[in-house]
Amino acid sequence: MRDTRKDSDYFETLLIDFEVALNETQAALDNGNFTSPSERVDICQRLYQLAIMRAVSHYSYGAHLGDVRRYVLEILPYRKQLKDYCDKLPAPHQFYRNAFEKLGGQSDAVGSANINRYIYTLWWLSLLQACEADQAHIDDALAIIGEQGKDTLLDNIAIALGDTDRAVSPLLYYPEVYKTLNDTFTAEPEQQSALLNQFIEQWYAQLEDADWHENHECDCEFEYTDYYIGYWCFELSLVANILNINKDKLTPHTMLPIDLIKQ
Template sequence: MRDSRKTTDYFETFLVDIQVGINETQEALEAGNFTSSSARVDTAQRIYQLAIMRAVAHYSYGAHLSDVRRYVLEILPYRKQLKAYCDKLPRPHQFYRNAFEKLGGQADAVGSANINRYIYTLWWLALLQGCEVDQAHIDEVLAIVGEQGKDTLLDNIAMALGDVDRPISSTLYYPEIYQPLADVFSATKAEQPDLLNTFISNWYESLEDQADWHSSHDIDCEFEYTDYYIGYWCFELSLVANILNVPKSQLPSHSMLPIDLIKH
């Protein structure tokens, strides 16, 4: 167990439940149970996000990184499925896909603000990098995520992961939360650990009114799939630390730091 906020029994039950949820929802989607194109997009988005949540939950449960990697590799096909259903939206409804594919702005989709898709995208990239997934797979992920030249943090991360011709934005989608992490890329080696420490010290609290999963460890009766507790991990920090070769010895001892994903 890497996570101590929930019991082993909780995660063992949850991992079964989330797998059943993904399988049954996918079967219903393939069976044509959702009659409108927008409902199919909604459902494909739900499955894609559940796949990310499943990988995080396996990490929290304490799975070996080779096992976590297997679930991380299964995220991309669900993201491709979401794109395929978005492509099938009627031309007058194509704008609807923005709420599912855009990572910035004030839009929301199925009651979830865009910042959640931004966070899950960073987590996905962090898990890909931390689990040492092949470059060809990462290239496909970066291509489908897109957003080139729109967010300086995402742009710097994507360039480091292989999108070398990517333009770098001078602005952030969510500066009130992610400015310290973005600043690490322009900081000196001596300044980088302090900025990372500042970021993780404020990360969870700053997302109180933003992230769907905030305070989910206190929820007993789940009404939405986003209410389920999967673990609180600042994967964004491990990703940036790895990219910039910041050693784990210079980082704080923090309960939300995924220390075994940091390579140096």
């Protein structure tokens, strides 16, 4: 177990629930149970996000990274499916996809604040890098995420992961949360670890709009986003790996996925 807020029975039940939810929802989609194009997009978004939540839950449960990798690699097909169903929206309704595919400057989607799509994107990339996904797989993920030249942090991360021709935006979608992390890219080497330590200290408190904030206190789950999957600052481990920052320079923290940091 990597997580200490829930016991093994909780995660064992949760992982079964995720498998059932993914399989049954995908079958319903394939069988045409959802009649409107926008409803099918909603369902595809749910499947994509559930796939990310499942991978994170396996990490929290304590699975070997080789086993976590399997579930991380299964995220991309769900994201491609979301794009395919967005492409099928009627022309007058194409704007509807923005709330699901654009990571900043959009309204809520199915009751979920837009920053959630941004966070889950960073987590996905973090897990791909930590689990040593093939470069072709990472390239496909970056291509479908898009957003080139729109967010400094995402641009810096994408360039480090292989999108070397990418333009870099001067702006951040969510500076109130991510400015400190982004500053790490331009800081002097001796300042980088201090910035990462500063970032994680305020990370959770500043993410009150995240669907999963305070989910460890939720006993009755009414939506799939209510489930507690663990609080992990994966974006910090990703940046630490990109900048080759040694884990020994980071202050121990309950939300730091220390075993994902390579150095």
